[in-house]
Amino acid sequence: MAENVQKAVFFDVDDTLYDHLTPLREALQEALGLADDMPYEDIYNRFRYYSDLLSEEKNLSAVPEEEALADMRRRRFMLALAEFGIFLDEIEAEAAQTAYVNRQFQIQPFPGAMELIETLTHSGIRVGLITNGPAEHQQKKLKALQVERHIPENMIFVSGGVGYAKPDVRLFEHVNTITKTSPEHSYYIGDSWRNDVVGAIKAGWTVLWFNHRNAVAESDHRPHFTVHNYQEIADTLLSVAALQKV
Known part of the structure; x- marks a missing residue:
């Protein structure tokens, strides 16, 4: 039995x-004008790595403070894209984050x-x-x-x-x-x-x-x-x- x-x-x-990559790729193309032939899957892997790392460091995935969460979201874009020779300031990172959020519900x-x-x-x-x-x-x-x-x-x-x-x-x-x-x-x-x-x-x-x-x-x-x-x-x-x- x-x-x-x-x-x-x-x-x-x-x-x-x-597919979490699709809204990220579309956001990067819209906000930053990145080309179609960029290694988006590699970018995505590093983006997720920094997102998870920074969130764990500050315990942001539980009950985060709004400004700390916003800072993490900008930094993950800046750190991930820097590995591919694309260096963002905070304004550009915020624009990428805004475009990214808008696509996450589609x-x-x-x-x-x-x-x-x-x-x-x-x-x-x-x-x-x-x-x-x-x-x-x-x-x-x-x-x-x-x-x-x-x-x-x-x-x-x-x-x-x-x-x-x-x-x-x-x-x-x-x-x-x-x-x-x-x-x-x-x-x-x-x-x-x-x-x-x-x-x-x-x-x-x-x-x-x-x-x-x-x-x-x-x-x-x-x-x-x-x-x-x-x-x-x-x-x-x-x-x-x-x-x-x-």
């Missing part, structure tokens, strides 16, 4: 449920994302989201993605509303407590090494690193699986019996 446990699968949002889920969520749900798996960022800002993205059609509100956790931010283990512990799930039966899918892989591993969860941009590991932590598209995510979950009814 199958063990009577409740399995749960949680997804990150930014660049896991949807997003579509990755092909197969919502279909997988439906498959998991229909298979008896609890499905949720864990995302860093200000609560109102992230909720606007979720509305654009029409997440409410697929995931109940009580399974969505935004760091700005909880008070803890990835990679803080307390956020994952909070999710387990509220959803009455356990670390050993919780699976997490996310693209960010610093936030998703490190945080969920430390919390004792099974981690699928969604490395669809061929990023480089930033530490000695080892994700349980590395996947590159939603077909691989689905196949991996099946292979570890996450879709079996229990």
Whole structure:
């Protein structure tokens, strides 16, 4: 007889449920006039690196001060683009940030994302989201993605509303407590090494690193699986019996 446990699968949002590169590329082209042949994926990887690094240093993904958050958002543009020989002042960085925000609410889920969520749900798996960022800002993205059609509100956790931010283990512990799930039966899918892989591993969860941009590991932590598209995510979950009814 199958063990009577409740399995749960949680997804990150930014660049896991949807293509986070598209609004960034469009913003850089609009605000800074960058050419079509720029290495946007490499720029994006460094942009996310500095965004995660600066946010963790100042604990900005939990309940940030408005000016500190605005400063971080400018600095991530300045630091990332400097690596590619593009040096911005604060006014230019602010213009890029404004254009970027305007495009973040015109997003579509990755092909197969919502279909997988439906498959998991229909298979008896609890499905949720864990995302860093200000609560109102992230909720606007979720509305654009029409997440409410697929995931109940009580399974969505935004760091700005909880008070803890990835990679803080307390956020994952909070999710387990509220959803009455356990670390050993919780699976997490996310693209960010610093936030998703490190945080969920430390919390004792099974981690699928969604490395669809061929990023480089930033530490000695080892994700349980590395996947590159939603077909691989689905196949991996099946292979570890996450879709079996229990």
